[in-house]
Amino acid sequence: MYSLDDIILMFFCYAVIGWAWETIYCSLKAKHFVYRGFLFGPYCPVYGFAVTTVVVCTAKVTDNLVLLFLGGMVVSTVFEYLAAVFLENIFHLKLWDYSMLKGNIKGRIAPEISLFWGFAVVVITRFVQVYVLLFVKALEQRFGHGAATLVVLILATDTTFTVLNMQKFRAHALLLESRITDERARLKQEFETAWSKRPYLKLGPESQLKQLELYLDSWHETILRKLNESEKKFTWNERRMLKSFPKLRFIEAPDFEEIKERLLKK
Structure with a gap:
């Protein structure tokens, strides 16, 4: 049986391991360093929750690869x-x-993705858990309950700051x-007015279509130029x-989603 301190420290270890895995994988894929994780610190809680839950719940069936795989797949997906x-x-x-x-x-x-989770949990349980547990026991032996208490304080503080920061980010995106x-x-009104006053109708259908496409393609640049230079920069x-x-998007801000990459360069 695992103690509460064991579970807290295992959770933290797997959260850090998950962050390291995602950061390395995404950095290699993007060909530049990518600092993953929703929280400020170098840890991804979803990995900590998922893997620790599976490890604790399958402690008595670690030799059954099928149960480990299914358990890892289901719990992690949930x-x-x-x-x-x-x-x-x-x-x-x-x-x-x-x-x-x-x-999906x-x-x-x-x-x-669920299949990946299943295989990952089997590998972790069979080959990584023994070293994580040794590390956890070493921490407990040296620092006692202090190690788990420190982890809780770090995560609670980080979560608080992250929630406040994300609320500000959402407000910024909505602005x-x-x-x-x-x-x-x-711009739409301006274009419609110009279209009605100028002799575009004398142009052929293809020319009219090209004119419209050029206008639609240029609206990003026009908006970027018009946005106030004193606008609050991204933190x-x-x-x-x-x-x-890259797939981050605020559900309430579809236009922001379309132009966010250009705004990053401001």
């Missing part, structure tokens, strides 16, 4: 789904989107959304989130 629902309902935010994968459910989870929407409406963490999570 945690990932709940994490997505939490972000969408509390912050109106999506950090990942599996919509392009077959069998609302882009939150997908069979392909930009409002500015972009207003500017698009102004370090906002920039990190936008760069580290």
Whole structure:
């Protein structure tokens, strides 16, 4: 049986391991350093919750690879789904989107990702857990309850700062959304007025279509020029989130989603 201190410290270890895995994988994929993780610190709680839950619940069946695989797949998928629902309902935010994968459910989870979770948990339980447990016991032997207490304090503090920061980020995104929407409406009115006054109808259908396409293609640049230069810049963490999570989008701000990469360069 695992003690509460064991569980807290194992959770933290797997959260850090999960962060390291995601950071390395995404950095290699993007060909530049990508600091993953929703929280400020170098840990991903979803990995900590998922793997620790499976390790604790399958402690008596570690020799049964089928149960380990199924347990890892189901538990991890449930945690990932709940994490997505939490972000969408509390912050109106999506950090990942599996919509392009077959069998996905609302882009939150997908069979392909669940299979990865299953294999990952088997590998961790059979080959990594023994070293994590040795590390946990060494910490407890040296620092007693202090180690687990420190982990709780760190995570509680980080979570508080992250929640406050994300609320500000959402407000910033909605402000930009409002500015972009207003500017698009102004540009649309301006174009419709110009279209009605100028002799575009003398042009052939292809020329008219090309004129319209050029206008639509240039609205990003026009809005970027019109946005007030004194507009509040993205904070370090906002920039990190936008760069580290390419699929990040605020559900309430579709126009911001379309132009966010250009705004990052301001």
